[in-house]
Amino acid sequence: MTSLRRLVVALLAGFVAPATALAQTVQNPTLRRAQQAYDNLEYRQVLTLAQAALRERLTGPERARAYELLGFTYGAMDSILKAVDAFKQVVLIDPERQLDPNRVSPKAYSAFDVALRQVLLVRQLRVDSTSFVGGQGAVPIRFTVTQPARVVTRAVGSEGSFLIDSSAWNGQVNLTWPARLANGDPVPAGSYTVVVDARLGQNTFAASQPVRLSHGRVDTLAHLTSLPGYEYLPETEVPPQSWRPLGLAFLYTGGAVVGTVGLESSSLGSGSKRELAVVGGAALVTGLVMTLRKPAPRPAAANILYNRLLRDQIARRNQEIAKENVARRQQVQLTVVPLPKPGAAGVR
Amino acid sequence: MRPAAAAVLFVLGQAAPAQEITIGPQAVLASYREVVSGLRYAGFGFGGAMSVRFHKLSVDGVVTRVKLDTADGSAATQSFTATQFDVWVGYDVAPYASLEVGIIRRTADPELDAQSVGAVRLGARSFYEIGPGATILFRANYLAAPKFSGGGRAPFSLDLGLGLDVRLAGRLRGTAAYAFQRINRKTSPGSTGEIDAPIQETVGRVGLALAF
Numbered sequence: 041m042t043s044l045r046r047l048v049v050a051l052l053a054g055f056v057a058p059a060t061a062l063a064q065t066v067q068n069p070t071l072r073r074a075q076q077a078y079d080n081l082e083y084r085q086v087l088t089l090a091q092a093a094l095r096e097r098l099t100g101p102e103r104a105r106a107y108e109l110l111g112f113t114y115g116a117m118d119s120i121l122k123a124v125d126a127f128k129q130v131v132l133i134d135p136e137r138q139l140d141p142n143r144v145s146p147k148a149y150s151a152f153d154v155a156l157r158q159v160l161l162v163r164q165l166r167v168d169s170t171s172f173v174g175g176q177g178a179v180p181i182r183f184t185v186t187q188p189a190r191v192v193t194r195a196v197g198s199e200g201s202f203l204i205d206s207s208a209w210n211g212q213v214n215l216t217w218p219a220r221l222a223n224g225d226p227v228p229a230g231s232y233t234v235v236v237d238a239r240l241g242q243n244t245f246a247a248s249q250p251v252r253l254s255h256g257r258v259d260t261l262a263h264l265t266s267l268p269g270y271e272y273l274p275e276t277e278v279p280p281q282s283w284r285p286l287g288l289a290f291l292y293t294g295g296a297v298v299g300t301v302g303l304e305s306s307s308l309g310s311g312s313k314r315e316l317a318v319v320g321g322a323a324l325v326t327g328l329v330m331t332l333r334k335p336a337p338r339p340a341a342a343n344i345l346y347n348r349l350l351r352d353q354i355a356r357r358n359q360e361i362a363k364e365n366v367a368r369r370q371q372v373q374l375t376v377v378p379l380p381k382p383g384a385a386g387v388r
Numbered sequence: 389m390r391p392a393a394a395a396v397l398f399v400l401g402q403a404a405p406a407q408e409i410t411i412g413p414q415a416v417l418a419s420y421r422e423v424v425s426g427l428r429y430a431g432f433g434f435g436g437a438m439s440v441r442f443h444k445l446s447v448d449g450v451v452t453r454v455k456l457d458t459a460d461g462s463a464a465t466q467s468f469t470a471t472q473f474d475v476w477v478g479y480d481v482a483p484y485a486s487l488e489v490g491i492i493r494r495t496a497d498p499e500l501d502a503q504s505v506g507a508v509r510l511g512a513r514s515f516y517e518i519g520p521g522a523t524i525l526f527r528a529n530y531l532a533a534p535k536f537s538g539g540g541r542a543p544f545s546l547d548l549g550l551g552l553d554v555r556l557a558g559r560l561r562g563t564a565a566y567a568f569q570r571i572n573r574k575t576s577p578g579s580t581g582e583i584d585a586p587i588q589e590t591v592g593r594v595g596l597a598l599a600f
Contacts, residue, residue: 285519292526295548296550296566303570305588308423308428311421312430313590318417318592319593320550326518327524333519
């Protein structure tokens with residue numbers, strides 16, 4: 041395959057592709073013939089048939105399609121200015137019309153792009169679904185203005201009209217609407233239409249997007265019973281078994297024995313020490329028993345202190361949560377959902 | 389700082405209950421020697437002990453009454469009954485140590501068969517909990533300003549003690565105590581000048597006590 045033939049095939053693919061989506065919806069026979077001629081690359085005939093179709097009674101999408109065929113055809117015939125004019129008609133009929141740069145020829149796409157910049161349009165108006173606490177968030181609004189213009193954005197509903205923004209814009213615009221009244225209260229629940237009015241001299245253009253705004257209760261926070269990552273420690277611990285009790289008994293008894301022997305008067309002689317034997321023996325036996333006995337659990341001072349700090353921390357956090365819940369019960373959760381535009385189900 | 393203070397308080401709390409009263413009877417074994425090795429007695433008797441503790445302050449009192457008979461080979465011919473009162477007032481200066489003052493008063497009946505003595509105690513004691521409810525104690529007291537029924541003086545007098553307190557069940561305690569007393573009494577009976585008339589006593593007490 042030569043490079044020329046490959047180019048022709050590529051152009052064919054680019055020009056034919058946009059037509060396929062709409063081919064089935066076209067009812068006007070003249071327009072259908074124009075579409076067929078375009079598919080057969082019979083450009084002269086496309087021009088004749090499309091212009092003839094435009095003189096007939098067409099639906100909006102059919103009219104846009106007829107101009108689009110003219111635009112593509114003039115583009116293919118290198119009549120760029122005429123292509124631009126045709127595409128201007130397309131976007132005036134269907135402002136949301138978008139060409140896929142990967143599927144149409146560069147000539148047609150650039151002509152479409154020039155046409156867009158020569159007409160004042162508000163395109164791709166989008167209001168994102170969102171949910172926020174009144175006063176702590178905003179509704180994001182995006183749109184594109186094709187020419188520098190004074191743009192006024194409003195939310196219009198049965199409860200009134202609320203100005204969102206009034207500025208000079210060009211190109212991609214990102215706005216936020218806090219959905220609040222002048223006194224700070226949230227706007228009433230209901231259906232609203234976000235209307236974007238663009239004005240440039242005598243030219244005006246408006247786009248709209250209906251939304252539903254509902255009120256709800258703000259979720260309250262649950263009280264804490266523990267802190268993540270922190271657990272209560274056992275407040276008692278079993279000390280390791282040791283010879284300490286017997287050692288202490290030996291030490292204390294030994295002190296008594298040494299003291300007695302050392303202090304005995306030489307002139308009085310040495311006594312029987314039966315009293316010392318009884319009490320000292322009792323002390324040693326007690327020491328031995330305490331040594332062999334399994335140690336009783338004893339309070340773990342550090343753990344008790346740690347648990348107390350943890351309890352204090354949880355109590356403090358719960359106090360904050362309770363305070364925050366009081367505030368939350370007085371707040372309103374605003375939920376905004378965009379609604380389908382009337383007649384948007386049809387093909388553009 | 390706070391954990392350290394809490395730990396000290398904890399140890400103090402373990403070593404010394406905040407408020408406690410114990411009282412109970414005791415069986416007493418005693419040996420008594422006076423002046424010379426040939427003058428020796430041994431006997432058995434009864435007594436009672438009471439102890440009051442309030443935080444770091446403690447008061448202990450013991451009363452014993454022992455009939456001291458002449459021991460085998462003793463030169464003594466007459467037995468006598470010794471009644472002794474001991475009181476200690478202690479203040480904890482550490483988790484295991486107290487300073488204490490007190491008095492001792494021992495009387496003999498018949499009065500002339502042995503020396504009656506009274507003195508002031510000055511000393512210290514060390515105590516340690518060797519197990520759950522089991523405390524061992526060692527004390528050393530200097531007996532100051534002793535007075536004797538037969539006159540004389542004692543430039544050096546010492547009293548050593550060993551004690552044991554074991555919780556048997558609930559409020560019931562088992563107690564045992566040993567005391568060794570050495571009094572270097574000197575007396576001037578006449579023109580012979582000052583002579584030594586030492587007194588040495590050992591007492592062993594075993595008993596029960598109720599704690600409140």
